[in-house]
Amino acid sequence: xxxxxxxxxxxxxxxxxxxxxxxxxxxxxxxxxxxxxxxxxxxxxxxxxxxxxxxxxxxxxxxxxxxxxxxxxxxxxxxxxxxxxxxxxxxxxxxxxxxxxxxxxxx
Amino acid sequence: xxxxxxxxxxxxxxxxxxxxxxxxxxxxxxxxxxxxxxxxxxxxxxxxxxxxxxxxxxxxxxxxxxxxxxxxxxxxxxxxxxxxxxxxxxxxxxxxxxxxxxxxxxx
DNA sequence: CTTTTATTTGGTTAATTTGCCAAATATCCA
DNA sequence: TGGATATTTGGCAAATTAACCAAATAAAAG
Numbered sequence: 233x234x235x236x237x238x239x240x241x242x243x244x245x246x247x248x249x250x251x252x253x254x255x256x257x258x259x260x261x262x263x264x265x266x267x268x269x270x271x272x273x274x275x276x277x278x279x280x281x282x283x284x285x286x287x288x289x290x291x292x293x294x295x296x297x298x299x300x301x302x303x304x305x306x307x308x309x310x311x312x313x314x315x316x317x318x319x320x321x322x323x324x325x326x327x328x329x330x331x332x333x334x335x336x337x338x339x
Numbered sequence: 340x341x342x343x344x345x346x347x348x349x350x351x352x353x354x355x356x357x358x359x360x361x362x363x364x365x366x367x368x369x370x371x372x373x374x375x376x377x378x379x380x381x382x383x384x385x386x387x388x389x390x391x392x393x394x395x396x397x398x399x400x401x402x403x404x405x406x407x408x409x410x411x412x413x414x415x416x417x418x419x420x421x422x423x424x425x426x427x428x429x430x431x432x433x434x435x436x437x438x439x440x441x442x443x444x445x446x
Numbered sequence: 447c448t449t450t451t452a453t454t455t456g457g458t459t460a461a462t463t464t465g466c467c468a469a470a471t472a473t474c475c476a
Numbered sequence: 477t478g479g480a481t482a483t484t485t486g487g488c489a490a491a492t493t494a495a496c497c498a499a500a501t502a503a504a505a506g
Binding site for chain 2: 237238241242243244245246247248249251252253254255256257258294295296311312314315317318319320321322323324325326328329332
Binding site for chain 1: 451452453454455
């Protein structure tokens, strides 16, 4: 890994790091195709609202979501919808792991 | 996020977490289409070989790569090649962030 | 203009991750 | 067998991340 590429890998890793949290994955999935108000996440996620706000800001800083204030509320939406495609591949990884476990059990 | 889905999100996040490190991203890219010996990573990555070995084991435990010992060497290969598709979308996120910076500068 | 509601920010502590060193393992070669 | 090479594992200290509480900010309603 030569020096000029190193910062590139750091930048890429930071994007993935922003997604690599159960609550943030949930948020991103909820944002598939629609925008959501912070207030909705506060209702459905079992965590302090300040914690939820910080998760949203991690996603925003990573460039994955964008926000817009309207009245008292802040609405978040996906800025780069291709992140939703990650989920399919992640599911394949998990399924492949489960199949492996099954094979071990049946042998 | 109801309770039955919670562990699903944790599992998915763990897969992404395994990818969310510059060194591990580099490793995964190197494994695109070919297998690599640990010894090659030891040559090209500027870190202790024990550190590299641990990164490989993180990827292995996540189910992303597999290993095979042949003689003195251990060869790693991608088990779930679809992870390579992540890179394209990550690049889009980063590009979109850069374009945004440009617009701010030009306004 | 004071109060209420929605959200963000600051600060602290606990948990997790990372990287190095040293030691253990395993294979190969003399 | 004994030594050299390749890789993994254990352990520890430093760095990063996460969660909560309390306080700050901002818009809306009374």
